[in-house]
Amino acid sequence: MAFTFAAFCYMLALLLTAALIFFAIWHIIAFDELKTDYKNPIDQCNTLNPLVLPEYLIHVFFCVMFLCAAEWLTLGLNMPLLAYHVWRYTSRPVMSGPGLYDPTTIMNADVLAYCQKEGWCKLAFYLLSFFYYLYGMIYVLVSS
Amino acid sequence: FHFYLSNFLFSYLYFSLSMTIEYFLHHWPIHLSSVPFYHVHLCSTPEPCGHDLPISFYCVTNCLPFLSAALGGLSGVPELEVEALRPVNLLQERNLLPHRPLDAPEPNLSADLKKANCSPDTFRCTLTNIPQTQALLNKARLPLGLLLHPFRDLAQLPVITSNTIVRCRSCRTYINPFVSFLDQRRWKCNLCYRVNDVPDEFMYNPVTRSYGEPHKRPEVQNSTVEFIASSDYMLRPPQPAVYLFVLDVSHNAVEGGYLNVFCHTLLENLDKMPGDTRTRVGFITFNSTIHFYNLHESLSQPQMLVVSDIDDIFIPTHDSLLVNLKESRALVRVLLTSLHSMFSQTRETHSALGPALQAAYKLMSSTGGRVSVFQTQLPTLGAGLLQSREDPNQRSSTKGVQHLGPATDFYKKLALDCSGQQIGVDLFLLSSQYSDLASIACMSKYSAGSIFYYPSLHHVHNPAQLDKFQKDLERYLTRKIGFEAVMRIRCTKGLSIHTFHGNFFVRSTDLLSLANINPDSGFAVQMSIEESLADTSLACFQSALLYTSSKGKRRIRVHTLCLPVVSQLSDVYAGADVQAITCLLANMAIDRSISSSLSDARDALVNAVVDSLSAYKNTVSNIQQSGLIAPAALCLFPLYVLALLKQKALRTGTSTKLDERVFAMCEFKSQPLQQIMRMVHPDLYRLDTMSDQGALHLNDCIVPQPHLLHLTAEKLTREGAFLMDCGNVFYLWIGKCCNDMFIRDVLGCPNHASIPPIMTQIPELETPLSERLRALLAWLQDSRTFSSTLHVVKDDATAKTSFFQHLVEDRSESAFSYYEFLLHIQQQMSK
Numbered sequence: 025m026a027f028t029f030a031a032f033c034y035m036l037a038l039l040l041t042a043a044l045i046f047f048a049i050w051h052i053i054a055f056d057e058l059k060t061d062y063k064n065p066i067d068q069c070n071t072l073n074p075l076v077l078p079e080y081l082i083h084v085f086f087c088v089m090f091l092c093a094a095e096w097l098t099l100g101l102n103m104p105l106l107a108y109h110v111w112r113y114t115s116r117p118v119m120s121g122p123g124l125y126d127p128t129t130i131m132n133a134d135v136l137a138y139c140q141k142e143g144w145c146k147l148a149f150y151l152l153s154f155f156y157y158l159y160g161m162i163y164v165l166v167s168s
Numbered sequence: 169f170h171f172y173l174s175n176f177l178f179s180y181l182y183f184s185l186s187m188t189i190e191y192f193l194h195h196w197p198i199h200l201s202s203v204p205f206y207h208v209h210l211c212s213t214p215e216p217c218g219h220d221l222p223i224s225f226y227c228v229t230n231c232l233p234f235l236s237a238a239l240g241g242l243s244g245v246p247e248l249e250v251e252a253l254r255p256v257n258l259l260q261e262r263n264l265l266p267h268r269p270l271d272a273p274e275p276n277l278s279a280d281l282k283k284a285n286c287s288p289d290t291f292r293c294t295l296t297n298i299p300q301t302q303a304l305l306n307k308a309r310l311p312l313g314l315l316l317h318p319f320r321d322l323a324q325l326p327v328i329t330s331n332t333i334v335r336c337r338s339c340r341t342y343i344n345p346f347v348s349f350l351d352q353r354r355w356k357c358n359l360c361y362r363v364n365d366v367p368d369e370f371m372y373n374p375v376t377r378s379y380g381e382p383h384k385r386p387e388v389q390n391s392t393v394e395f396i397a398s399s400d401y402m403l404r405p406p407q408p409a410v411y412l413f414v415l416d417v418s419h420n421a422v423e424g425g426y427l428n429v430f431c432h433t434l435l436e437n438l439d440k441m442p443g444d445t446r447t448r449v450g451f452i453t454f455n456s457t458i459h460f461y462n463l464h465e466s467l468s469q470p471q472m473l474v475v476s477d478i479d480d481i482f483i484p485t486h487d488s489l490l491v492n493l494k495e496s497r498a499l500v501r502v503l504l505t506s507l508h509s510m511f512s513q514t515r516e517t518h519s520a521l522g523p524a525l526q527a528a529y530k531l532m533s534s535t536g537g538r539v540s541v542f543q544t545q546l547p548t549l550g551a552g553l554l555q556s557r558e559d560p561n562q563r564s565s566t567k568g569v570q571h572l573g574p575a576t577d578f579y580k581k582l583a584l585d586c587s588g589q590q591i592g593v594d595l596f597l598l599s600s601q602y603s604d605l606a607s608i609a610c611m612s613k614y615s616a617g618s619i620f621y622y623p624s625l626h627h628v629h630n631p632a633q634l635d636k637f638q639k640d641l642e643r644y645l646t647r648k649i650g651f652e653a654v655m656r657i658r659c660t661k662g663l664s665i666h667t668f669h670g671n672f673f674v675r676s677t678d679l680l681s682l683a684n685i686n687p688d689s690g691f692a693v694q695m696s697i698e699e700s701l702a703d704t705s706l707a708c709f710q711s712a713l714l715y716t717s718s719k720g721k722r723r724i725r726v727h728t729l730c731l732p733v734v735s736q737l738s739d740v741y742a743g744a745d746v747q748a749i750t751c752l753l754a755n756m757a758i759d760r761s762i763s764s765s766l767s768d769a770r771d772a773l774v775n776a777v778v779d780s781l782s783a784y785k786n787t788v789s790n791i792q793q794s795g796l797i798a799p800a801a802l803c804l805f806p807l808y809v810l811a812l813l814k815q816k817a818l819r820t821g822t823s824t825k826l827d828e829r830v831f832a833m834c835e836f837k838s839q840p841l842q843q844i845m846r847m848v849h850p851d852l853y854r855l856d857t858m859s860d861q862g863a864l865h866l867n868d869c870i871v872p873q874p875h876l877l878h879l880t881a882e883k884l885t886r887e888g889a890f891l892m893d894c895g896n897v898f899y900l901w902i903g904k905c906c907n908d909m910f911i912r913d914v915l916g917c918p919n920h921a922s923i924p925p926i927m928t929q930i931p932e933l934e935t936p937l938s939e940r941l942r943a944l945l946a947w948l949q950d951s952r953t954f955s956s957t958l959h960v961v962k963d964d965a966t967a968k969t970s971f972f973q974h975l976v977e978d979r980s981e982s983a984f985s986y987y988e989f990l991l992h993i994q995q996q997m998s999k
Contacts, residue, residue, distance in 0.1 A: 061676035131674040133666030
């Protein structure tokens with residue numbers, strides 16, 4: 025088994041994707057809490073907003089890693105999500121701190137529905153990519 | 169191993185992908201590109217999905233008269249329906265305006281229900297016949313929403329002081345005239361259909377002193393009631409009335425002269441402010457530093473405390489900055505009389521609004537209350553400082569208007585903090601230059617405050633504006649107020665509210681947090697139909713406003729509206745309320761222009777007309793003639809939408825100052841419906857041919873009721889005199905060749921040429937013409953709460969531009985005339 029840099033990348037990506045899955049689940053639960061009036065939007069946004077940039081930065085980090093490891097297929101699969109993250113962050117409402125969620129608009133039914141869907145889609149994507157990295161890691165480890 | 173692993177992974181991928189796709193096909197709403205406001209759900213079954221209802225609801229025969237009336241709700245008046253559906257060819261019929269201002273359409277209910285129903289001034293729906301399913305609503309292409317004015321000043325209000333407030337056990341709806349009593353001891357909720365028990369105390373009717381007739385109790389006879397709330401409804405002991413005034417005392421402010429008027433008005437109205445013995449007041453003034461005033465009653469003179477460290481505001485002393493009004497009244501008077509002279513020589517030009525607001529927040533956070541902020545320029549110092557974002561060359565741009573949203577979220581965050589502490593912030597902007605109202609208005613928008621704007625207020629150059637400021641301030645100080653309020657709007661099962669418009673903070677999906685509630689704010693909500701309403705013939709809406717009165721009593725004001733449910737598209741059109749639809753569309757357009765762009769919002773408005781008229785033509789009307797056919801209920805819809813497109817808030821191509829535009833947008837979002845309609849489509853009357861026909865006789869006064877005219881220069885003649893009622897301003901236009909007798913009798917001038925160029929008051933002359941005109945003006949003024957200025961516009965005066973801009977049916981340099989607009993719509997419809 026050849027322990028190449030690519031294998032190392034895949035391993036790290038696997039671990040970090042677990043963290044991203046955790047973030048996605050946190051988002052889904054948070055929006056569900058908002059929808060069922062369990063929490064105040066101001067408090068909820070204060071917990072959600074600090075998590076946004078770390079998630080995006082982690083994703084950028086392993087895109088960069090795959091670039092260095094010359095894993096083009098994996099990089100190509102992650103490009104749409106990167107573009108989506110960039111678009112989402114640049115079109116966020118005016119706010120002084122980091123984050124995407126504004127407590128005054130988040131309770132609009134369409135914004136809430138959009139964020140929930142985003143949470144589910146991201147969860148699905150991260151799960152799929154988790155298995156893909158697992159496969160990729162084994163493939164890279166086994167092939168010499 | 170490779171082979172099996174890859175196989176497994178790919179089959180897993182395929183499986184999960186197909187599951188995800190299936191999930192989204194069933195649950196993802198799709199935006200229709202040509203219908204920007206509506207969502208369509210892809211349902212797997214074409215039939216509406218109903219829910220089970222106990223058979224007993226329909227099988228109760230020996231029920232009380234109320235129930236049978238409810239079942240027979242759709243007794244309908246066929247003639248009214250037919251009249252509302254009469255096809256009107258808009259291209260041919262020119263005289264569409266009714267003679268008198270439009271009344272709200274009456275819902276198609278039985279007489280009992282109509283009598284008990286909520287007044288349309290308080291609660292109004294865009295469609296008085298609610299469609300049964302979302303599919304039917306989408307076919308009609310009209311928005312479904314409610315416009316409320318819950319805290320309106322009411323002449324009569326039944327107040328219930330019973331110990332138990334009867335509410336449904338599951339949905340917590342208050343008992344209302346539209347519930348059904350199954351027998352003497354049980355009632356069925358009209359919103360969630362749950363059967364509840366009637367408590368024993370409710371069986372006794374204190375009004376008629378009779379027992380055993382729960383349906384005669386005042387809560388069940390009136391749709392607008394006020395309950396006195398018990399301590400279960402209080403999170404903390406009811407707060408006293410606390411008023412804090414935050415005043416800009418920079419050079420600009422003092423030079424403009426508002427401070428004098430403010431102090432004078434407040435002195436006169438100090439005792440008329442709502443409150444009781446616990447009422448407290450405080451003052452903060454600011455320029456580049458913040459000044460607090462110690463008004464402890466033991467002092468002989470108010471003591472000013474200056475805090476110059478604006479980056480880290482602290483409160484200098486812990487008490488006596490917000491003092492009990494009764495005890496420190498003398499000191500407050502001394503302060504108000506000397507405030508102007510204290511700052512008359514000031515040379516400070518900076519304004520530290522942000523730090524002043526932070527100080528106000530710190531001062532008020534223990535009690536909550538109302539903060540009134542008076543600002544005369546752009547805030548230039550400290551936290552929340554703003555830059556001038558307006559480019560004067562872009563005022564008449566047709567491409568797009570920038571900077572409609574806030575530049576910083578400082579004011580929004582402050583408003584949210586204030587809302588959490590039950591502090592409402594009202595803003596009076598009195599500046600003559602750009603002050604970034606888009607950013608500072610946020611302090612009022614989310615803390616349930618009101619925004620007032622007096623551009624170019626100056627005691628010498630613009631005394632009319634100063635006069636209006638003074639009268640408005642008087643109304644503002646003396647009007648009723650509710651503190652620490654929350655409002656909840658409940659609807660019949662199957663309907664849900666998805667967007668709210670107005671000045672408040674949406675705390676959860678249907679709970680609105682209003683730090684202050686006042687009788688002059690209106691709200692709008694948009695609804696969607698989640699489940700089919702096929703099992704019910706009546707849809708009900710209830711708004712419950714829980715607030716603390718200025719006397720420290722906790723009260724709940726409940727309004728209930730009942731509307732019939734219909735299954736035919738023609739019925740939906742017959743019940744369309746064109747004024748409510750226009751106001752709701754205005755709210756939606758303003759949201760759209762801030763979140764995406766102004767041109768998008770304008771296109772969406774035009775599309776709303778095109779879509780609804782196309783839908784009518786294709787599905788309801790069988791007439792295949794040329795021309796633009798609309799149902800009589802919607803015949804004014806294109807006219808109102810054209811008027812909306814020419815409003816200051818939404819127009820392009822005509823020079824509009826950014827602050828005035830933003831203020832017009834704020835007005836649309838917070839004014840009640842009648843005021844908005846007067847702003848959108850002013851009422852134009854001819855004065856010199858007024859007769860006593862149809863006049864009202866009130867208090868020995870004869871108030872003439874002239875007919876409405878279309879807003880076009882065709883209706884103006886040089887021999888006539890006309891009055892235009894625009895909501896907050898009246899224009900009196902006198903033609904060049906107007907009858908000299910009229911001018912003499914009404915204006916006191918011998919002829920047209922001698923009318924002064926700026927005339928803002930009608931002299932009180934003893935002639936019958938003058939009496940009639942003044943009676944009409946007074947009657948119109950009474951129908952609104954804030955004072956309206958009057959401008960006499962001669963044929964060649966400068967107020968002429970404003971007057972002529974309101975003639976919406978005429979072509980202007982960048983906008984269609986009414987006829988051209990109709991042709992444009994016809995063209996869009998045929999695409």
